[in-house]
Amino acid sequence: MIDLLLTHAELRNISGKMGCSVFQTPAVDVAERPSEDVAESCGSFKPAFRASLRVLLAGSTTISTLKFLVKLLFRRDAFESVDSSLPRALALYTLANRLLGRLRGISKSWIPAISSPALLLIKQPHLRFTLALYTLSAVAEACYDLYSHLLPKGGIYDAIFSSNTIWLLSQSRLLNSFVYHPDIFPTSYAKIIFARSENYIQRRPAWVSPQSRWPSPRDVLNYIASASEHAYPKLSDSVPLLRQPVQPIIDSAHSQHTQAICAALHPAEPSCLKHYVVALFKELKGATRFSGVLAVLSALFRLKSGLKNPILTLRNIAKSTVHGAVMIGGSITTSWATTCFLQKILPNDALKKSRWCLHCIPSTLLLLTLPPKRRRQLAMYCARLTADLEWSRLGWKNNSSIECLVCLVFGVGMSVLGRALDKDKRVVGGIHGSCIRYIREGAL
Secondary structure (H helix, E strand, O other): OOOHOHHHHHHHHHHHHHOOOOOOOOOOOOOOOOOHHHHHHHOHHHHHHHHHHHHHHHHHHHHHHHHEEEEHOOOOOOOOOOOOOHHHHHHHHHHHHHHHOOOOOOHHHHHHHHHHHHHHOOOOOOHHHHHHHHHHHHHHHHHHHHHHHHHHOHHHHHHHHHHHHHHHHHHHHHHHHHHHHHOOOOHHHHHHHHHHOOOOOOOOOOOOOOOOOOOOHHHHHHHHEEEEEEEOOOOOOOOOOOHHHHHHHOOOOOOOOOOOHHHHHHHOOOOHHHHHHHHHHHHHHEEEEEEEHHHHHHHHOOHHHOOOOOOHHHHHHHHHHHHHHHHHHHHHHHHHHHHHHHHOOOOOOOOHHHHHHHHHHHHHHHOOOOHHHHHHHHHHHHHHHHHHHHHHEEEEEEOOHHHHHHHHHHHHHHHHHHHHHHOOOOOOOOHHHHHHHHHHHOOO
């Protein structure tokens, strides 16, 4: 049974390291040993089953471990939408790829697409869509790396065909949806924004009784959306019914406030600029701690190579910490400050809703401080969030009638990545490159 998990060479290697003969494979006399053709025909399916079984065990173990660690560290459940159907589907997909690869008359390039119906085993439609979405983004990156030399160069073309443009367009759509269409906005991204907006989304003060009503972050955001539809009224002109959900915040606002939105965002400080400077300092301080922990954890995964050059490792940790703090703390805080700034330079009835698309410009400028590789990662992350948002807006998020289409998109994407890998191994990296190599060669 154990030979379904490990090859004879791996068994001998383990036996040698353990210094025992428990896993030793029995010696076979040369005269009794079958020919290579007979061995191939008899054992041709064993490597395929071994590869799929390894995927099943690795996937199940990884999901269970992540659930346990998140519950242990953060006292909450995670990955609720991920169950055992995902490892089973990926194991069947690996098995189908391996078995079809042994058939003649089938193009090797299209085997990943032919095997894609295996993903129908996944119970959650949105999980299938996520796999297809990540594959499509990997295809876009690989095609860009392969054929970017065909694009026009110089001047404005370098700005158009860049990660900055993807970030700008994606953030424009996301921020507009965050304010006006919260029902389809990605929940995970909304939590990140609210968590880094404590200086603009007022929390319940200590002196307010727990029994007293206090506006939630979504109440504040709904108030801003309603105020923009009413052409950003002055505080004295705002409709009482309009500001009723945030009335406790408005009541505590400084007497020098004139704008209704400013009074809701920073009630204690009438100066938008002063509040922005203080808020930016606080957020950068908190984001630095958060980014520093992530940078150290990332360095621990590369501990072996990091010990060879500790000075370079420390420099990379510091650089990653600064970049993360600027993007996490700086971009969100600056976006809130842009709300106040645009009220001062634009007429109240100009771009009442569309001005939220302008809030992404400061974060795009901050994006330029990052290395190109990190810039692309963040841009593709926002592009995937935007695609997820549009998928929800169209009502296809849990639509079972297009499940086969989603699986086919995933399969065709894997086929394209396989062809790209054949042309240049450098253009397909990360988990997709590892998966393709494992399916083909049996080694990560």
